[in-house]
Amino acid sequence: MRKKVVVIGGGTGLSVILRGLKTFEVDITAIVTVADDGGSSGILRKELDIPPPGDVRNVLVALAEVEPLVEELFQHRFASGDGLNGHSLGNLLLAGMTSITGDFQKGISTISRVLNVRGRVLPAANESIILHAEMNDGSIVSGESQIPLASKGIKRVYLSPSYVTPLPETIQELAQADLIVLGPGSLYTSILPNLLVPGIVEAIRNSKAKKAYICNAMTQAGETDGYTASDHLQGLINHCGEGLVKYVLVNGEPISEAVLERYQVERAQQVIVDDKVLEDLGVSIIKDRFVLESNQKLRHDAMKVSEALLDLLKEQPQ
Known part of the structure; x- marks a missing residue:
């Protein structure tokens, strides 16, 4: 075992x-x-009233077993675009999945399956x-x-x-x-x-x-x-x-x-x-x-x- x-x-x-x-x-x-309040995470937690996704995103990527390009996509940070500038795609996906499931932890679990995460990620x-x-x-x-x-x-x-x-x-x-x-x-x-x-x-x-x-x-x-x-x-x-x-x-x-x-x-x-x-x-x-x-x-x-x-x-x- x-x-x-x-x-x-x-x-x-x-x-x-x-x-x-x-x-x-x-x-x-x-x-x-889930105490982060800076950058993309801080904006999303304030505007959407959700826990900040940044640290969770990094951990999901660290434990993911996917092609490097998928990992790069999840970590991609927009450098321009009105409203998108500074946001990472992974943060937006976690925010979106939280909205769909109605629960931050359920959102993490769903994204974990998509990324074939080796382990379990839980917010404090x-x-x-x-x-x-x-x-x-x-x-x-x-x-x-x-x-x-x-x-x-x-x-x-x-x-x-x-x-x-x-x-x-x-x-x-x-x-x-x-x-x-x-x-x-x-x-x-x-x-x-x-x-x-x-x-x-x-x-x-x-x-x-x-x-x-x-x-x-x-x-x-x-x-x-x-x-x-x-x-x-x-x-x-x-x-x-x-x-x-x-x-x-x-x-x-x-x-x-x-x-x-x-x-x-x-x-x-x-x-x-x-x-x-x-x-x-x-x-x-x-x-x-x-x-x-x-x-x-x-x-x-x-x-x-x-x-x-x-x-x-x-x-x-x-």
Whole structure:
């Protein structure tokens, strides 16, 4: 019987990891944030009153088993046209299918069949949610896309409305999981919006699955400036309590000067792995060279990360 892996997050990091995981004989469920309010997703959520489709679109493409041209078509973004400019075709298709089925999750399921998706894609909630941040200076910033722009340091994030309910399927998938993975992705704007949906953290805690967090290799301007690996984990702990994950996967190798210089322009730097502090926080560290460099860009090594995560399933339950 194939093992069940549930991955929680959003953004490009989640999609990268899913491309690796889908090559292994495991059942995959991706739980995806619906807090995005920028770009095409933001326009569609405002005009059509639907959850933002952007992160879901990227995950569907990552798990799809279709011809490259179909994938390219789904990701195509219009560069002109009154009303179409800036929209991706995939976002419009998800919006259209939501309108036809009358339900965002049903729309995702239908598109999944069209794209021959290898796994299951679930929104963290079946409605739009707004992410708010209380900054270190006490001010409140609303909107996922606006939070990093404030550059004031984030004290905590929270959702509105406060009565959001998770999908029953999401709770069920977490209960049945053999491995639950958080990340990679923006800590405050991609990972935590999922965990702040009432019932999600409780479902993770109650699950008998192995639980791991993939720490970002680089800091993110306006969000995790100066954060070490333990700071990232502490951010999870501050919002969700201790003991949510047992394993933290970190990149333990230096990144080239050329790539570091390129990321300096974005005010990002390599995340320092402070092993002792991580261990004091009660986690086991999985450390290796988990990144790839290409065209002065950095991405997690999807295959290497996937293999390290799936190795956890071979361990005896503790």
